[in-house]
Amino acid sequence: MTDNAPALTLCDFPAHTGLDGWDSFSPFVLEVSRALRLAKLPFEHRRVDILKLKELNPLGQLPVLIVDGEKVADSTLILHRIEALRPSALTQGLDARAIAEAWLWEEFADTALYPYVLATRWVDDRGWPVPRNAFFGAMPAPLRAVVPGIVRRATKQKLIGRDFTRGGLQACYERMRRTLDTLEIRAPDDGFWLGAHPSVADLGLFAQLHSLRLPLTAFQAEEVAKRQRLSRYLDRVDAATR
Numbered sequence: 001m002t003d004n005a006p007a008l009t010l011c012d013f014p015a016h017t018g019l020d021g022w023d024s025f026s027p028f029v030l031e032v033s034r035a036l037r038l039a040k041l042p043f044e045h046r047r048v049d050i051l052k053l054k055e056l057n058p059l060g061q062l063p064v065l066i067v068d069g070e071k072v073a074d075s076t077l078i079l080h081r082i083e084a085l086r087p088s089a090l091t092q093g094l095d096a097r098a099i100a101e102a103w104l105w106e107e108f109a110d111t112a113l114y115p116y117v118l119a120t121r122w123v124d125d126r127g128w129p130v131p132r133n134a135f136f137g138a139m140p141a142p143l144r145a146v147v148p149g150i151v152r153r154a155t156k157q158k159l160i161g162r163d164f165t166r167g168g169l170q171a172c173y174e175r176m177r178r179t180l181d182t183l184e185i186r187a188p189d190d191g192f193w194l195g196a197h198p199s200v201a202d203l204g205l206f207a208q209l210h211s212l213r214l215p216l217t218a219f220q221a222e223e224v225a226k227r228q229r230l231s232r233y234l235d236r237v238d239a240a241t242r
């Protein structure tokens with residue numbers, strides 16, 4: 001273990017993707033696991049009982065990182081905590097202005113890209129088997145006949161509420177393609193989003209975009225693959241944070 005490293009446990013949903021590089025179905029858990037690796041902090045990746053989520057986080061969401069027994073929720077707050085544990089590990093080589101920008105990109109990814117991951121898996125019929133099997137596959141048959149549909153309807157409503165699918169799935173995807181085109185133009189030819197070292201900007205962008213290129217939703221992965229500069233950039237972040 002690294003000197004002075006606290007005991008760290010990253011709490012995740014029970015389902016495994018079974019795919020190398022996709023440590024979690026949750027982009028936010030993926031973001032934290034890559035941040036811990038980038039900061040060279042050893043951690044336990046623990047699959048938790050989803051019926052007990054509120055004992056970990058009153059908001060009922062993951063990720064939660066347990067730091068020496070203290071539960072820290074919310075991926076952005078967890079990244080700040082990792083920065084406090086390993087100063088500059090996630091903002092290496094950046095001045096104050098660039099650090100501020102890095103956090104804005106991280107926030108952009110969390111709020112403006114995550115809904116596309118949700119739409120791909122929960123709204124699109126081609127992606128729906130992924131969460132249905134991963135999250136509900138082990139349920140007893142009578143529950144399995146009812147619960148997935150209820151959760152799917154609630155998730156669809158949330159996406160309408162966030163103004164992502166109010167105009168339908170195709171309009172949502174058109175907006176996503178425009179966003180990907182913009183990111184493709186902005187993507188760096190080499191190095192990382194804001195310079196020579198990976199930062200919180202890369203962690204946020206990578207987590208959501210790599211989740212979009214999950215091979216289980218190949219129809220969506222192709223949308224990212226078409227943006228070649230962006231894809232090469234994601235490959236570099238992947239390699240630097242494994």
Ligand SMILES: N[C@@H](CCC(=O)N[C@@H](CS)C(=O)NCC(=O)O)C(=O)O
Nearest residue numbers: 026027028060061062063074075076
């Ligand atoms: N703002 C939170 C969002 C976390 C989040 O949305 N997690 C999802 C899994 S990817 C979750 O727990 N969803 C369950 C729910 O919202 O009820 C963060 O950045 O950690």
